[in-house]
Amino acid sequence: MSVKRVLLVPLDPVHDVGLKMVRRGLEEAGHETILLPPDLQVEEVVQEILKRNVDTVLVSRTLGYGVAELLARFVDLVDAAGVREKVKIGIGGMAVRPELAAELGFDAGFGPGTTVDEAVAFVEGREYLPEANRVAKTKVNFAEGYSYACKHQGIQEKLDVIAGMILAWAAGKTSPGVRRAAIRDELWDVQRWRNYEPMTEFTAAYVRECGELPRNFYEKGILHPKTRRFTREEAVSFEDYIRRTKEQMQLAKLQNKRTKPLVFNQYGTGCPFMDIGHVKVSEAWGADGVVHFDPSWGARTEGFLDGFLTHQEDGTVITPANLNRIKNALEPSTLWQVRAHRGLNTPETVVLAGKIGADLTKINICYGALGGGTDPERLTVDALAAMRYAAKYAMPFDVVTNEELCGVPAYKAFAGMLITTALGVRLGARPVLQPLFCKSPEVMVGGQMEDNYVEFNAAKVMALREIIDAPVWPGAPVGFLTQTEDRVQSSASTAFHAGLAAMLGVDAVTIASSDEAYSGGPITVPAKVDTLRAVGEALRFYGRTTIAGTAQMEAWRDQIIAGIDQVLGEVVAKGDFVRALYDGVLGSREDGAYPGRNGRGTVAQE
Amino acid sequence: MPRILDRVMDGLDLETFLVCQSDEEGRRLIIQLLKEWGFSDVDIVFSQFQGPGSRIRARAYVHRSGDVYGWLKPEAEKETP
Numbered sequence: 130m131s132v133k134r135v136l137l138v139p140l141d142p143v144h145d146v147g148l149k150m151v152r153r154g155l156e157e158a159g160h161e162t163i164l165l166p167p168d169l170q171v172e173e174v175v176q177e178i179l180k181r182n183v184d185t186v187l188v189s190r191t192l193g194y195g196v197a198e199l200l201a202r203f204v205d206l207v208d209a210a211g212v213r214e215k216v217k218i219g220i221g222g223m224a225v226r227p228e229l230a231a232e233l234g235f236d237a238g239f240g241p242g243t244t245v246d247e248a249v250a251f252v253e254g255r256e257y258l259p260e261a262n263r264v265a266k267t268k269v270n271f272a273e274g275y276s277y278a279c280k281h282q283g284i285q286e287k288l289d290v291i292a293g294m295i296l297a298w299a300a301g302k303t304s305p306g307v308r309r310a311a312i313r314d315e316l317w318d319v320q321r322w323r324n325y326e327p328m329t330e331f332t333a334a335y336v337r338e339c340g341e342l343p344r345n346f347y348e349k350g351i352l353h354p355k356t357r358r359f360t361r362e363e364a365v366s367f368e369d370y371i372r373r374t375k376e377q378m379q380l381a382k383l384q385n386k387r388t389k390p391l392v393f394n395q396y397g398t399g400c401p402f403m404d405i406g407h408v409k410v411s412e413a414w415g416a417d418g419v420v421h422f423d424p425s426w427g428a429r430t431e432g433f434l435d436g437f438l439t440h441q442e443d444g445t446v447i448t449p450a451n452l453n454r455i456k457n458a459l460e461p462s463t464l465w466q467v468r469a470h471r472g473l474n475t476p477e478t479v480v481l482a483g484k485i486g487a488d489l490t491k492i493n494i495c496y497g498a499l500g501g502g503t504d505p506e507r508l509t510v511d512a513l514a515a516m517r518y519a520a521k522y523a524m525p526f527d528v529v530t531n532e533e534l535c536g537v538p539a540y541k542a543f544a545g546m547l548i549t550t551a552l553g554v555r556l557g558a559r560p561v562l563q564p565l566f567c568k569s570p571e572v573m574v575g576g577q578m579e580d581n582y583v584e585f586n587a588a589k590v591m592a593l594r595e596i597i598d599a600p601v602w603p604g605a606p607v608g609f610l611t612q613t614e615d616r617v618q619s620s621a622s623t624a625f626h627a628g629l630a631a632m633l634g635v636d637a638v639t640i641a642s643s644d645e646a647y648s649g650g651p652i653t654v655p656a657k658v659d660t661l662r663a664v665g666e667a668l669r670f671y672g673r674t675t676i677a678g679t680a681q682m683e684a685w686r687d688q689i690i691a692g693i694d695q696v697l698g699e700v701v702a703k704g705d706f707v708r709a710l711y712d713g714v715l716g717s718r719e720d721g722a723y724p725g726r727n728g729r730g731t732v733a734q735e
Numbered sequence: 736m737p738r739i740l741d742r743v744m745d746g747l748d749l750e751t752f753l754v755c756q757s758d759e760e761g762r763r764l765i766i767q768l769l770k771e772w773g774f775s776d777v778d779i780v781f782s783q784f785q786g787p788g789s790r791i792r793a794r795a796y797v798h799r800s801g802d803v804y805g806w807l808k809p810e811a812e813k814e815t816p
Contacts (some may be wrong), residue, residue, distance in 0.1 A: 357801065366807040398745075399800035402807060406744050441801040614781040616792065649778040651800055653746040 133160045133252050136183040138174050139167040140190040140199075147221055147243075148189045154245035155252060171203040175210050185252045186216055188235075191223045197233060204234035219251050264382045266417070266462035268488070271391060271636040272525035272559040276598045277550075281690065284596055287697035288551040295552060295706045299513050303735045304728070305431050306511040309338045310476035310518060319484040322449060339432030340473075346434050353426070356438045356446060359402075364437065367402050371458050374409050380460060381415035383665040386673055390630050391464065391637040392664055395606065397422025398651055399440035401451045405458040410654045414661040418464030418489070420605075420639060421455070423447045428472025428501060429727045433481070443651070447478060452485045464488045469515055470529060471501030473728050476514035483522025489561075490519055490526045492553070495545030495715050499722035500532040505710035507728035513552065520557035527563040528553070529605050536570040536721025539589055540692025545715045547693065548706065550599065561600045561636070564589040566607040566626045570721060577685065582611065583629055587676065588685035590633045595690055603630050606641035616643035616659050623660040624667035631668055632676040640664055741805020743797040748780065750792040758782055761789030769795050 135155055139145030145167050152162045163181055165174065178186060188203070190196060200220065207213045220230050221239035230238020237251050250257035279285035316331035336347045345351040352358070359367075383392050394416050396404040408419050424444030437450040445451060452467065459465055466489035469478035475497065479490050494512045498505035519526045528549045530542035546562060553560035566586045572578040577585040590601055607626035612619040620643045630638045643663075644656035696714060703709045716722030740747075749769060755761040762779050769777040774795035782791045798804045 363803065363807065370807050402804060403745065403798070403800050406804075406806070410744070439801045441799075615783065616781065644780070647780050649780065650776075650794065650796055651745065653748070653794070654744045655746075655748065 133184045134182065135160055135162045135185045135187060135252055136178060136181055137162055137164040138169070138177075138186060138188045139165065140169070140171070140174070140188055140203075141167060141222065145189060148187060150245055151187060151221075151248045154249050158249050158253070160249075160252060171199065171206060174203065175206045178207060178212060178216060179210055183216060186218045187248065187252075188218065188220045189222050190220065190225075193224075197229075200235070201233045208234075217251070217254075219248070221248065264380045266380050266382065266460070268462050268464060269388075269391060269417070270488075270525070271389065271602075272561055272600045275559075275600050277554045277560075278598045279596065280598065281596045281694070283694050284547070284690075284697060287694070287701050288547060290701050291548050291697065291706055292551045292555050294701075294704065295509065295513070295548075296555070298705065298707065299510055301735050302510045302732050304507055304510050304732050305338045305340075306473050306476055306507070306728070306731075307514045309335060309432060309474070310480050310514055312338065313477050313480045313484075314518065314521075317449075317481075317484070319449075323453070335432070340430055342430050343432035343434055352438070353434065353440075353446075355424075355441045356434070357441075359437045359439060363402070367405075367454075370402075371405065375460075378409065378413060378460065380412060380462065381665070383415035383417075383661065383668050384631075385669045387631060387668065389637065390602075390627070390635050391417040392627065392661070393418040393420055393464070393466065393602075393604075393637060393639040394642065394657055394661070395420040395422055395639065397424075397444045399424070399442050399445055401437070401439065401445055401454050404445050405455060407652075407654050407657060408455070408458065408463075411657050411661065412460050412463055414658050415665055416463070416661060418466060418637070419459070420466045420491075421445065421447075421452070421468060421487075423468065427474065428503065431473050431728075433474060433477065447474070447481065449481060449485065452481065452487075456486050466490060466527075469526070471497035471508075472503055473507070473511070475503075475508065475511045476518055479515045479518040479522065479524065479526075483518060483524055487524060490515075490524050491529055491563075492516060492519065492526045492560075493528045493530070493546065493549050495542070495549065495710065496529055496532045498710050498725055499537065499545075499716040500535045502725040503727045504729040504731075505724050506707050506732050508725070509707050509710075510732050511728075512549070513556070516549075516553045516556045516558050519553070519559075525559040525561055525600075526553065527561040527602050527604070529563045530565050531605060532716050532722055533565045533567060533569040533571065534609070535716065535723075537716035538571045538692070538720065539564070539569070539585075540689045541696050541714075541716050541720070543589070543593065543689065544693045544696035544700070547596065547697070548700070548715075550597070559600075561602045562593050562597075563602050563604050564593060565605065565609065566603040566630065566638075568610045582626070583676070584679055584682045585685055586626070586629060587633060587678070588682045588689060590635060591678065591682060591686040592689035592693070595686065596693070600637075601635040602637040602639070603635055604639035606639045606645065609641065609645070612641065612643075612646045614647045616656065619643040619645060620659045620663035624663035627664040628667035628671045629676070632671055632674055634675065638664075738805070740797050741808065744804075744806060745798050746794045746796045747774075748792055748794050752788055752790050754788040755784070758784035758789060761791050765789075765791050765793040769793055 137148045219237040227238040467482035467487045468491040470491040550560040642656035643659035644652040776796040
């Protein structure tokens, strides 16, 4: 490429910002530029062209009354000076259109939305390829690169004791969930299933471990009353929709110059088609990952259904066919999380998600047992199996602390999160810490957020960082309980929380839609666009700025750490983690947390 | 109902400012408006009455989960406006 000499001419009295941006692009590309002062007479500009011996002239001028005549006269003067054939002339500015520029005698016109690269391409005489400017996203494993080293000796010692205690307690214990997961792991071959080959050995063994609802499905063909199978015509239309949509997909990036936080949003409309509709929009508006939500009854049901099913209420039914369709519709760069954390299918969810190709899952014993309705004993046994499968299928899992929404204080929720994390690490998995960024009952009562939402949320991240070197992914979703049905408020609140997360340097955030607080109907896709747009603006606004710690943050950080240490000490003193869950050490009835009942009495010795 | 509504992925929101004398009046008027336009599955997502009237957002669901979605139909079958 030859070096071009470019004269930049701001004919506009004030607006030369665009030209200055183009100058930077040209100089970065190795060209020589001369930027004239604004508001010269066109005769003076022609003299500069002759004197400077330039290859290209780029003029900026906002069109207005009489301006077209001025610009046409400028081109005529260049022509009369005998250099028009040697010099390319382009014009840019508000209201400029290529057709108008050609009419006035210019070689090119650049209107609003022109990129710097487009102007550089004109100067270099090459074709401008918008494709080259498309956002190219690659899938990121953000749990890589952390050592999981514990930095707090007292907490480390207690976590070691507790993890050992749990593993010893669980040795030889099993449950229907653990057995189904083993059957799914050993006898269900995803390739054979994709080829429609029968798996009679799997089905026979699987049904024996299922509850009534799935058993009725496999043995009598009875579906859950809120579900129906898609018709063949619907499936064909769906495939066509996916094909058409993928052809026109363009991805957006929300982080501007940052590499993180990655932005996740949730789907779970009940219908895989509608989910995919939402997911494709989310991808196009910048979501880096999506989280699968299953129905609440799925957590209480022993076993999964099969088939391509839609559901008339919130939560999309986990079946191999549903997950497979959703997986196939995703862009290659999109991270896909399938939650496994809270119910009777926890380990099998991990196996199924792993076999179908999910990137991430979600496991937390304490939330599932104290806020998710599952019996603590059962979930402890099941979660250990789930973590082993998460390691086997190389799926990092977040350890969500949603029990805070029940009223459990952050330090207790974090103690539970760290116990699950320690177990996960010991079992070879890669847990991700998920503190809530949330106006939780604890702060509503305690007043920590009366002035601002920044310091207590920041203190949580600071506390975790003081304790362990692990990835952090605030959720779930950020800003939960600060949102209202007002979409502007809700989007702004989400964006501020995401901006705070970015300034704290966390790895990812999960955001809600602006419909989060609306309970009158399903979340709509424009509500997802609302918050993705808002978060993009926040990340653009804050850029790579970081946030300085305050004395209040440090005080709360230290309180949280001390609280965690104290709770872990109480678990150690109990000598029995499951007993500690039942007894409220990690979240009590007074806090608002209740040990779940689903699956009680189903744990047995192998 | 015009076929162009097939292209609405899920819900259609109507957000405006209604000159009215109370929150209740604003809510009643906007629901009445959507119903007059032929929508039946309608709700108020947000309403804030202050001073001269209500800043209000109403929603008409065109496609709910589990429905047969117009936007899934092949392109050729769609009526273009």
